[in-house]
Amino acid sequence: MNDHNNALIHLEDITKVFLTDEVETHALGGIHFDVRQGEYVSISGPSGCGKSTLLSILGLLDTASSGTYTLNGTSVQNLSAADRARVRNQEIGFIFQAFNLIGDLTVFENVELPLTYREGIGRAERKQRVIEALERVGMAHRLQHYPAQLSGGQQQRVAVARALVGKPAILLADEPTGNLDSRNGEAVMALLDELHRAGSTICMVTHDPRYAEFAQRKIHLFDGRVVDEETLDRLRREEEQRIEQQIAARKPAAADA
Template sequence: MNDTQRPLIQLSEVTKVFLTDEVETHALGGVHLEVGEGEYVSISGPSGCGKSTLLSILGLLDTPTGGRYELNGTPVESLSAADRAHVRNREIGFIFQAFNLIGDLSVFENVELPLTYRDGIGKAERKQRVVEALERVGMAHRLRHYPAQLSGGQQQRVAVARALVGKPSILLADEPTGNLDSRNGEAVMALLDELHRGGATICMVTHDPRYAEFAERKIHLFDGRVVDEETLNRLRAEEEQRIEEQIASRKPAAADSAP
C-alpha cells in the first residue's frame, strides 16, 4: 500500500471483551491493523490468541467492545445488525474451514445464494456471475452437482466461488485448508494465490506456518495483541518454559503421594 492510498481496512485500538458469569475475557487488546487494496495478509498465532475473534470483527459478524473500524473509509464498528448484514453482503466474501455449503442446494444454487439477497440483480445477471465465479475456480462443469457428490477440495473451491460471486472488496478466509488433506490444501492455497495475483484482496487466518508463507504480509497475534515475529517467538518460548516448570513442580508431589 503506498502512502497516498487509503487503507481498505483500518483498525485503531480495537478491543473485545467477553463477559460470562461475571468473568471478563479479554480476547483482543488494542489491535491496530491496516490492509490495503490488493494485499494478501495472513493472521497467525497460537490457539486462543484471538485470531477467530479478530476475523469475526473484520467480517462484521461481531462488534468490538472498543476502538474504531473503518471499511472502505466508512466507520462500521457501531452499525446495527441489519446494516452490518447489508455491508457484509456487498463488501465481504467469506471462505470457511467447514465449507458451509447447503446440502439441499446444487453447486449453482449455493454460489447464487448471496446474490438473491441483493436488490437490482436479475436472474440472467445472477446466472452469468455464478458461471463466471465457478469458471474462475475450475468448477463450472460441476454446477448441477450437490455438495455430497464432491470431494473436500472441490467443495472448498465451490465455497471460494460463492465468496467471489458478489465481487467483494475483500476475501476473508478462516483456516481454509483446515478440513483438507495436504494435497487439496495446497491446491486451495494455489487458487487463493492465483486470485491474489488477479487483484483480489485476501485476509487469511491460519495456524499452519507453511500456508502463512503464501501471504505477502504476515501478522502475528499473541494474547489478543499484534506482535512482530521475534516477539512472538520469545513469548512462545517463555510460555513453553512456564508449562515445563509447572509440570516439573508437580512431579515430586505426585511421587510423594504414591503408595
C-alpha cells in the same frame, strides 16, 4: 505515518471483552492495523489468541467493544444490524473452514445465494456471474451437483466461488485448509495465491506456519494483541519453559507419593 485514507481496512485500538457470569474475558486488547487494496495478509498465532474473534469483527459478524473500524472508506463500528448485513453482502466474501455449503442446494444455487440478497441484479446477470465464479475455481462442470457428491477439496472450491461471486472488496478466509488433507489444502492455497495475483485482497486466519508463508504480510496475535515475529518467538519459548517447569515441579511430588 501511515496514510489510513488509502487503507481498505483500518483498525484503530480495537478491543473485545466478553462478559459471562460476571467474569470479563479480554479477547482482543488494542488492535491496530491496516489492510491495503490488493494485499494478501495472514493472521496467525496459538489457539485461543483471538484470531477468530478478530476475523468475526472484520467480517461484521461481531462488533468490537471499543475502537474504530473503517471498511472501504465507511465507518462500520456503529451501523445498525440491517446496514451491517448490507455492507457485509456487498464488500466481504467469506471462506470458512467447514465450507458452509447448503446440502439441498446445487453447486449453482449455493454460489448464487449471496446475489439473491442484492437489489438490482436480474436472473441473467446472476447466472453469468455464477458461471464466471465457478470457472475461476475450476468447478463449472459440476454446477448441477450437490455438495454431498463432491470431495472436500471440491466443496472448498465451490465455497471460494461463492465468496467471489459478489465481487467483494476483500476475501476473509478462516482456516480455509482446516478440514482438508495436505494435497487438497495445498491446492486451495494455490487457488488463493492465483486469486491474489489476479487482484483480490485476502485476509486469512491460519494456525499453520506453512500456509501463513503464502501471504505477503504476516500479522501475529498473542493473547489478543498484535506482536512481531521476534516477540512471538520469545513468548512461545517462555510459555514452553513455564510448562516444562510446571511438569518438573510435579515430578518429585509424584515420586514421593
